[in-house]
Amino acid sequence: MSTSSVWLSYSLQDLLMFGPEAYLRLYVRINQDFWPWQWPVLLLGLLVPVLLQRPERGLRRLAWFTIAGAWCCSGVGFLMEYYSQINWPAMGFGWAFVAQGVLFAFIGLRAGEPVSKVQRRGAFASLWWLAILLLPGVTVLEYGSARAVALFGLAPGVTVAATNLLPGLLNQRLSWLLVPIPLLWMAFSAATFWVLQTYWLLAVPVAGLLMLVLGFWLSPSPAQSPGLRSARHDPARR
Template sequence: MSGADWLSYSLQDFIMFGPDVFLRLYVRINHALWPWHPLLLVLTLAIPWLLCHPRPGCRRLALWLVAAAWVGSGYGFLVQYFGPINWPAELLGWAFVAQGVGLALLAGGGDNDPLDHRSVIRFGLPWLGAVVLLPWVAVLQSGQGMALALFGLVPDTTVAASALLLGVFSGPARWLLMPVPAIWLVFSAATYGTLHTYWLLLFPVAALVLAVLGLWISPRRARNPGRQSARPDPTDRSREFPHH
């Protein structure tokens, strides 16, 4: 096949399913999870509270819950449901699993600072919007109540909410967490545009907005001034010769 022949193809020629078939995947995975939806929602809503807890174990648990969401949405939705009708989705599913394992290792390998009160609001409100409002986007697109795109169940809401974690990690760890979500955003936006499921394009848009908010949170910057003020000033010699 010549290069001119390849140029005659569009993305639609490589997607061998229609929007109804794809939207049915959301319904099928929700039916498979029922009746565990309330437990999943409680664990999801507990993540901001755990991240601001002074105990390191609670903060690690929060990140492990997010890691489990990546594994669950990657293997459950992408590998088990989407993969059989779209082979790149299966590859992405295993990338999601690897991302979840990597996040779990990062969470267990070091101590993450708790969110301060200001950062809790900055993190908690967007998190609440992501995990409570975003799942209804798939319902709007499909018209079926059982098409909820829950965090930890489908990749779109999982990626969007997890983008806020850019404010929890710093340094190289932050950038190591970005390639898989970035690839998913491009893949999902191209898929939804090709299927003309335009409501679903709100997922990648929301993920980009939440990523910006995640970088703005940065609880480590909020903590640093306190630590610096606690250090002795090398130019202040009054500490060496206290007044009696």
């Protein structure tokens, strides 16, 4: 039998060296090891949509740095330190999450105010809160214990789903750089959950994709943003 035919005989199930129980226990372990610091992170996460829409530059920076920290923490903490022990591609995704966090930190240093221009501010805040308050319960349903709750800032799936609202709201070319890593992660995690037959967990990447679409739907058009329209069309002032 040739080498190529041997590889073709493998399925995705054969490449996973762990089961649903081993995966879900990662959330139990990280919650135990990080106790009680995940709760201040969650509190900051709840404040993000409010801080992003504040006129004070320092508060907006705090929001962006919170988002950057959530990506880095879920990348280094969950993916590199825990998940990579049972699934080797998680290490590469961990570094990708750190890179995404650096991009968000760069946006924070610029401290622009694109999100404050959103006309549907209430919808943006509501979607954000739904993501970080409801999606953590998916792992609880699958595992059967609150100890496996997947919290924003530690769990990569919830972190991705919430922050997927942001690329569409950024009025700059840098926003498109924020899309590839979430898409790759959602595809990878959806495939993993399907093979593990942890069907409740599929709600997380599906919600993440929906949030990405809704983020672009919430993005203000030139007609909704007089400031942008005037900047583009008004004649130069003397």
